[in-house]
Amino acid sequence: xxxxxxxTHLLPAERAGDxxxxxxxxxHVEFQTRQGVVRAVNGVSYSVDAGETLAVxxxxxxxxxxxxxAIMGILDxxxxxxxxxxxxxxxxxxxxxxxDARGQIRGRRIAMIFQDAxxxxxxxxxxxxxxxxxxxxxxxxxxRDARRKAVELMDRVRIPGAKSRVDDFPxxxxxxxxxxxxxxxxIALDPEILIADEPTxxxxxxxxxxxxxxxxxxxxxxxxxxxxxxxxxxxxxxVADKIAVMYGGRIVENAxxxxxxxxxxxxxxxxxxxxxxxxDLKGQExxxxxxxxxxxxxxxxxxxxxxxxxxxxxxxxxxxPPLYTVSDTRGSACHYWREVLDDGSN
Amino acid sequence: MTAPTESILExxxxxxxxxxxxxxxxxxxxGAIKAxxxxxxxxxxxxxxxVVGESGCGKSTLAKLLMALERPTSGxxxxxxxxxxxxxxxxxxxxxxNIQMVMQDPYTSLNPRMTVGDIVGEPFExxxxxxxxxxxxxxxxxxxxxxxxxxDHINRYPxxxxxxxxxxxxIARGLALQPEIIICDEPVSAxxxxxxxQVMNLLERLQNEFNLAYIFIAHDLSxxxxxxxRIAVMYLGKIVELGNDTEIYDxxxxxxxxxxxxxxxxxxxxxxxxxxxxxxxxDPPSPANPPSGCHFRTxxxxxxxxxxxxxxxxxxxxxxxxxxxCHFAEVRDVVNAE
Amino acid sequence: xxxxxxxxSAKDKDARPEKARRPASLWSDAWHDLRRNKVFxxxxxxxxxxxxxAAFPSLFSSVNAYDPSTCDLSNARxxxxxxxxFGTDNxxxxxxxxxxxxxxxxxxxxxxxxxISAVVGGGLGLLAGYYSRWVDVLLSRLAEIFFAIPSVLGAxxxxxxxGRENAGAFTVVLSLAVLAWPLILRIMRAAVISAKNQDYxxxxxxLGAGPGRIMLRHIMPNAIAPVIVxxxxxxxxxxxxxxxxxxxxxxxxxxxxSWGLMIGDARRRFLEAPEPLIFPAIFLSITVxxxxxxxxxxxxxxxxxxx
Numbered sequence: 004x005x006x007x008x009x010x011t012h013l014l015p016a017e018r019a020g021d022x023x024x025x026x027x028x029x030x031h032v033e034f035q036t037r038q039g040v041v042r043a044v045n046g047v048s049y050s051v052d053a054g055e056t057l058a059v060x061x062x063x064x065x066x067x068x069x070x071x072x073a074i075m076g077i078l079d080x081x082x083x084x085x086x087x088x089x090x091x092x093x094x095x096x097x098x099x100x101x102x103d104a105r106g107q108i109r110g111r112r113i114a115m116i117f118q119d120a121x122x123x124x125x126x127x128x129x130x131x132x133x134x135x136x137x138x139x140x141x142x143x144x145x146x147r148d149a150r151r152k153a154v155e156l157m158d159r160v161r162i163p164g165a166k167s168r169v170d171d172f173p174x175x176x177x178x179x180x181x182x183x184x185x186x187x188x189x190i191a192l193d194p195e196i197l198i199a200d201e202p203t204x205x206x207x208x209x210x211x212x213x214x215x216x217x218x219x220x221x222x223x224x225x226x227x228x229x230x231x232x233x234x235x236x237x238x239x240x241x242v243a244d245k246i247a248v249m250y251g252g253r254i255v256e257n258a259x260x261x262x263x264x265x266x267x268x269x270x271x272x273x274x275x276x277x278x279x280x281x282x283d284l285k286g287q288e289x290x291x292x293x294x295x296x297x298x299x300x301x302x303x304x305x306x307x308x309x310x311x312x313x314x315x316x317x318x319x320x321x322x323x324p325p326l327y328t329v330s331d332t333r334g335s336a337c338h339y340w341r342e343v344l345d346d347g348s349n
Numbered sequence: 350m351t352a353p354t355e356s357i358l359e360x361x362x363x364x365x366x367x368x369x370x371x372x373x374x375x376x377x378x379x380g381a382i383k384a385x386x387x388x389x390x391x392x393x394x395x396x397x398x399x400v401v402g403e404s405g406c407g408k409s410t411l412a413k414l415l416m417a418l419e420r421p422t423s424g425x426x427x428x429x430x431x432x433x434x435x436x437x438x439x440x441x442x443x444x445x446x447n448i449q450m451v452m453q454d455p456y457t458s459l460n461p462r463m464t465v466g467d468i469v470g471e472p473f474e475x476x477x478x479x480x481x482x483x484x485x486x487x488x489x490x491x492x493x494x495x496x497x498x499x500x501d502h503i504n505r506y507p508x509x510x511x512x513x514x515x516x517x518x519x520i521a522r523g524l525a526l527q528p529e530i531i532i533c534d535e536p537v538s539a540x541x542x543x544x545x546x547q548v549m550n551l552l553e554r555l556q557n558e559f560n561l562a563y564i565f566i567a568h569d570l571s572x573x574x575x576x577x578x579r580i581a582v583m584y585l586g587k588i589v590e591l592g593n594d595t596e597i598y599d600x601x602x603x604x605x606x607x608x609x610x611x612x613x614x615x616x617x618x619x620x621x622x623x624x625x626x627x628x629x630x631x632d633p634p635s636p637a638n639p640p641s642g643c644h645f646r647t648x649x650x651x652x653x654x655x656x657x658x659x660x661x662x663x664x665x666x667x668x669x670x671x672x673x674x675c676h677f678a679e680v681r682d683v684v685n686a687e
Numbered sequence: 688x689x690x691x692x693x694x695x696s697a698k699d700k701d702a703r704p705e706k707a708r709r710p711a712s713l714w715s716d717a718w719h720d721l722r723r724n725k726v727f728x729x730x731x732x733x734x735x736x737x738x739x740x741a742a743f744p745s746l747f748s749s750v751n752a753y754d755p756s757t758c759d760l761s762n763a764r765x766x767x768x769x770x771x772x773f774g775t776d777n778x779x780x781x782x783x784x785x786x787x788x789x790x791x792x793x794x795x796x797x798x799x800x801x802x803i804s805a806v807v808g809g810g811l812g813l814l815a816g817y818y819s820r821w822v823d824v825l826l827s828r829l830a831e832i833f834f835a836i837p838s839v840l841g842a843x844x845x846x847x848x849x850g851r852e853n854a855g856a857f858t859v860v861l862s863l864a865v866l867a868w869p870l871i872l873r874i875m876r877a878a879v880i881s882a883k884n885q886d887y888x889x890x891x892x893x894l895g896a897g898p899g900r901i902m903l904r905h906i907m908p909n910a911i912a913p914v915i916v917x918x919x920x921x922x923x924x925x926x927x928x929x930x931x932x933x934x935x936x937x938x939x940x941x942x943x944x945s946w947g948l949m950i951g952d953a954r955r956r957f958l959e960a961p962e963p964l965i966f967p968a969i970f971l972s973i974t975v976x977x978x979x980x981x982x983x984x985x986x987x988x989x990x991x992x993x994x
Binding site for chain 2: 714885886887889890891892893894895896897900904905908909
């Protein structure tokens with residue numbers, strides 16, 4: 004946990020002296036619960052530039068969503084607390100910013116979409132009203148103009164018959180269409196960063212393909228930075244430029260998507276990739292990471308992954324690995340990343 | 350019937366329509382949701398039949414019909430030659446021993462007020478002649494061991510276990526009566542990625558150990574392919590294509606199967622720019638009001654007039670060896686296409 | 688390799704120390720919460736004292752209030768003295784001992800009414816929620832008919848109809864319970880309907896479990912919490928209702944001692960001798976408050992939304 008300086012080497016932009024668009028730096032988030040303090044995020048650092056897609060991969064409880072909520076400033080505090088860390092947007096720390104200045108950024112310059120579009124939309128207002136609200140509240144637009152803009156946006160996210168559906172209510176839309184409405188609200192004010200938290204997990208594969216395609220198009224049109232939070236290795240491989248793999252509240256590996264998939268440098272990433280069913284290995288047993296994700300209330304000592312790790316040696320039980328620099332653009336929080344990397348090139 | 354191809358489960362023309370009623374006091378039927386609309390297939394002993402399809406295609410209703418949790422509108426489900434859909438009372442109860450299920454959500458499928466021992470032991474209480482009263486606790490502990498849980502945890506409650514462990518408890522309950530058939534309804538989709546492989550391996554090991562036949566219902570095509578001998582693709586209440594795994598994955602002939610396969614993201618970024626994708630437009634239509642003729646025609650790029658007029662039967666079409674319900678069935682390898 | 692992996696992984700999981708977790712059912716979790724709840728502790732101490740009073744009044748008072756020879760007309764309406772802590776009433780009886788002995792009727796009526804309405808309403812609610820269709824229609828309509836009668840007014844009418852000579856603790860219980868079960872039925876029915884659609888109920892049906900087992904083993908334990916909460920809160924309501932009916936003269940009859948009767952007797956001479964009215968009123972208020980506190984605490988502990 005004394006490693007925050009290591010991974011800043013990984014940001015090419017920063018080495019050159021100019022800040023990335025959004026940088027999370029050594030972020031810590033903890034929750035006060037009845038059972039004690041849960042350290043959900045433990046020194047996470049990553050960055051996104053304009054037009055870039057960062058995929059944050061992790062299982063439930065890995066801290067991937069909490070990090071995103073901290074960036075957006077939508078954590079309930081208390082019970083949450085941010086004891087350490089920075090979230091820099093254009094070089095300015097959002098966490099120390101006054102509330103009203105932050106409110107100017109949230110939703111306008113950094114927007115977010117969620118997994119469950121039905122509960123994220125208000126059931127008693129029409130979708131047109133809800134999309135238009137972005138313009139009325141943030142830009143003081145008249146109701147008429149806001150409605151016109153809402154129709155435009157619904158066209159832009161390819162909702163068929165936008166004009167006739169602008170006065171419908173959320174429950175009158177299918178899951179895929181609701182997700183499009185959420186996206187329309189998120190991109191309404193042309194944000195520079197879009198955070199998508201499991202945007203397609205609740206959707207069918209054919210609809211998932213539509214939504215991911217839409218997000219990619221919108222990103223190209225407006226040069227947004229996209230943070231895609233997911234557990235789906237397939238979706239990541241399709242759209243990401245770089246990946247950050249989270250485990251037990253820390254980033255265990257970051258890499259470009261090609262490097263990470265070709266030759267993972269952390270045993271957890273390697274295990275995830277190997278446990279995907281493969282055609283040529285049909286009928287054989289799947290590779291399975293043994294054990295189960297860590298209990299945040301009772302984290303293992305040393306490296307959080309050590310109880311499940313095939314590369315474990317004695318010092319893994321006692322020493323938490325820093326995020327070692329694997330190359331200019333890669334890091335791995337494993338003492339034995341060289342061995343993992345060598346095994347992985349197949 | 351010969352030994353290797355002996356059908357343990359025969360489903361014929363299975364139909365389930367849920368009536369849509371209007372009015373509070375005097376109910377009038379104004380329509381029906383055609384959840385399952387004429388499904389036929391066989392399941393052989395020790396075989397795994399995968400069922401894939403999107404939400405609303407009727408795969409979960411199919412599972413309920415096979416389990417006799419819903420009565421079908423018409424059609425039959427024969428287990429070892431006896432129809433479970435017409436069975437009642439003691440006969441139905443006896444037939445249930447032979448067909449059990451593993452449910453999707455390990456958080457809601459276990460009664461939070463019961464201990465693990467009570468949950469896994471309940472089958473023996475219901476079918477009291479299966480295990481003698483004195484030996485039940487030991488049988489439960491054996492079952493826990495079989496699914497990879499610590500038998501000493503028999504007195505714990507479900508909320509003290511993780512999702513993967515809870516799913517193992519559900520599997521142990523399904524195994525208790527030594528059924529020949531287990532219906533797995535999305536058994537891994539609620540689990541963490543790193544746990545899914547563990548549960549898949551457990552299911553495969555149990556299949557080999559106890560010669561179980563599985564109906565494996567899932568939306569994750571790579572998981573279905575890994576475990577299934579044959580695969581049925583469902584769309585709006587009907588099977589549109591049925592074949593063994595290479596037939597379905599390498600030589601799909603139905604446009605919907607092709608679109609479904611091509612929509613699945615490949616977990617390998619190499620060559621993603623050149624990958625060809627069939628992206629379907631729109632959402633599946635409502636099963637309350639399916640399109641005439643072929644149900645898929647509204648999203649199909651091959652649709653012609655005949656598709657609206659004539660419903661394609663699930664039959665072997667020229668140029669391929671497995672049945673497909675498309676007038677214009679044609680092999681197209683979408684998975685390996687570059 | 689397969690068996691080894693699975694077994695090993697299982698061991699790995701199970702070997703993890705589960706520090707902050709108690710090996711406990713949801714009920715004992717609720718109990719764990721209750722024990723730390725100050726409102727619950729205060730409420731239960733008060734209720735315990737009340738129960739002791741009802742069961743063994745002689746522990747609290749050396750004077751047996753049911754013994755007429757302890758009353759002395761010449762000492763009627765005496766104020767607070769060292770012999771009569773709460774003064775004496777119109778007939779010269781000791782108010783303190785009468786307040787102590789009056790607890791019994793309140794407790795009996797409260798508990799019996801609450802229990803009967805919970806068992807009847809809960810049982811019928813279970814049937815209505817589980818069977819739906821005509822059973823539900825029949826029971827729910829029946830409940831609605833009773834529900835439409837304002838409860839105290841209904842009890843008043845019922846008790847006046849059967850007349851003073853037949854009135855007593857039993858008829859008070861009956862009249863209150865008849866009007867209270869529909870509420871419990873509604874609560875239970877709603878809880879049963881949400882519980883019966885749970886996957887574990889489907890799983891039990893798939894195993895071949897009959898309706899009896901499904902209702903008693905699977906649905907009831909998961910649907911009973913709101914009924915317990917309402918029944919606890921109702922205890923106080925029924926005790927207050929009993930006092931009200933007795934005050935109006937249609938509830939329990941003398942010589943039975945009841946706080947409501949005592950307040951009724953003392954009200955005409957309140958200005959002269961306030962003690963025989965004030966003390967039973969204080970005891971009544973504290974009792975109702977104690978049960979409301981208990982009910983609130985139980986609701987907090989059992990409310991799944993807070994879990």
